[in-house]
Amino acid sequence: xxxxxxxxxxxxxxxxxxxxxxxxxxxxxxxxxxxxxxxxxxxxxxxxxxxxxxxxxxxxxxxxxxxxxxxxxxxxxxxxxxxxxxxxxxxxxxxxxxxxxxxxxxxxxxxxxxxxxxxxxxxxxxxxxxxxxxxxxxxxxxxxxxxxxxxxxxxxxxxxxxxxxxxxxxxxxxxxxxxxxxxxxxxxxxxxxxxxxxxxxxxxxxxxxxxxxxxxxxxxxxxxxxxxxxxxxxxxxxxxxxxxxxxxxxxxxxxxxxxxxxxxxxxxxxxxxxxxxxxxxxxxxxxxxxxxxxxxxxxxxxxxxxxxxxxxxxxxxxxxxxxxxxxxxxxxxxxxxxxxxxxxxxxxxxx
Numbered sequence: 001x002x003x004x005x006x007x008x009x010x011x012x013x014x015x016x017x018x019x020x021x022x023x024x025x026x027x028x029x030x031x032x033x034x035x036x037x038x039x040x041x042x043x044x045x046x047x048x049x050x051x052x053x054x055x056x057x058x059x060x061x062x063x064x065x066x067x068x069x070x071x072x073x074x075x076x077x078x079x080x081x082x083x084x085x086x087x088x089x090x091x092x093x094x095x096x097x098x099x100x101x102x103x104x105x106x107x108x109x110x111x112x113x114x115x116x117x118x119x120x121x122x123x124x125x126x127x128x129x130x131x132x133x134x135x136x137x138x139x140x141x142x143x144x145x146x147x148x149x150x151x152x153x154x155x156x157x158x159x160x161x162x163x164x165x166x167x168x169x170x171x172x173x174x175x176x177x178x179x180x181x182x183x184x185x186x187x188x189x190x191x192x193x194x195x196x197x198x199x200x201x202x203x204x205x206x207x208x209x210x211x212x213x214x215x216x217x218x219x220x221x222x223x224x225x226x227x228x229x230x231x232x233x234x235x236x237x238x239x240x241x242x243x244x245x246x247x248x249x250x251x252x253x254x255x256x257x258x259x260x261x262x263x264x265x266x267x268x269x270x271x272x273x274x275x276x277x278x279x280x281x282x283x284x285x286x287x288x289x290x291x292x293x294x295x296x297x298x299x300x301x302x303x304x305x306x307x308x309x310x311x312x313x314x315x316x317x318x319x320x321x322x323x324x325x326x327x328x329x330x331x332x333x334x335x336x337x338x339x340x341x342x343x344x345x346x347x348x349x350x351x
Contacts, residue, residue, distance in 0.1 A: 014154055207235045
C-alpha cells in the first residue's frame, strides 16, 4: 500500500489526523526495513506507546467504574480492575486488533523479516499496536484525552466492559463480516457532531435521533463500510466507542430486517472443540460477548511418593456450575477443566 493510502486508512480507523504523518509511517517501520532503506524504526515509539497505553486503559477503566462526586469510589475492587486491565493490554488482545483493523499486513519490513513471515507473530503485532499509540502520543503533544480517544477506537473496550444484558453489536458485525464474507469491516471516525451533519446529504443509512435529544453530546460519528453491495452506515455518540456501537447496531438491525444476516451461535464460533484448544476457545467465546472470561483456581497437593497432584477448577460467572480436573500437570488439569466447561456450554446451546 502506498504511503498516502496507508496514512489515510489508519487515520480514519483510529480517528486521529496526524500533524506529522511521518510519525505514523515510522510506527509501521521495522528495524529491518530502516536498516535496508534508511530512516528511523518504530522501537522507541513502542516504548512510548506501551506506557501511554497503560495510562489510557486505566483512565478508561476509571471512567467506566469510578465515581468522583464526593470522595473517589469504584464499583469494583483493585483486583478486578487489575484483571480487566491485564486482559485489555495482553499480547493476544493487541495482536488480534491489528488483524481486525487490517494493520498487520501493512508493516514495512526488510527482506529477512518478509522471508520469515514475522508479521504473523503476535509479538510483532503487539509492537505495532503500541508503536501507533506512541506515534499518536508524540503527535498530539501528550494530550491524554486524545490518546484515550485513539486507544478507545483501537481496543474495543466493550469486549471487556459490556454487561450481560446488552448485545455487543460491534462483535456481531465483526464476526459476521469475517466468517461469512471473509473480509474485515472498515470504520471511519470523525469528530463531527450530529447537528453539524443534519443539513448535508449522506449517501447511506444514518442513525436518527428524536426531538428533544441532547444532540450536543453526540460529538463523534462513525461510518461503517461492509461489502461493496451494501450501503455505508453512520452512527453517532459522545465517544468513539459509543458511535461505533451505535453504527454497528444500526447495520445489524438493518441487515437482519432484510434477511441478509443471521445470528451466529456458539456452535458457529467453534469449528472443532477439543481439549488442547479448549482454554483459547473459551477465551474467544468470552471476548465475543457470550459470557465473561473464565476464572481458574488451582490447588497443588502431593501423592504418597511426593509427586505433585494438581486440581484445576474452571468457573464462568453466568453458569451456575464449575468443572474440576485432576492431573500430575497443572497445564493438563487446566485444559481438562476448560474442555469440560466448553462441552457443557455447547450442550446447553444445543438444548
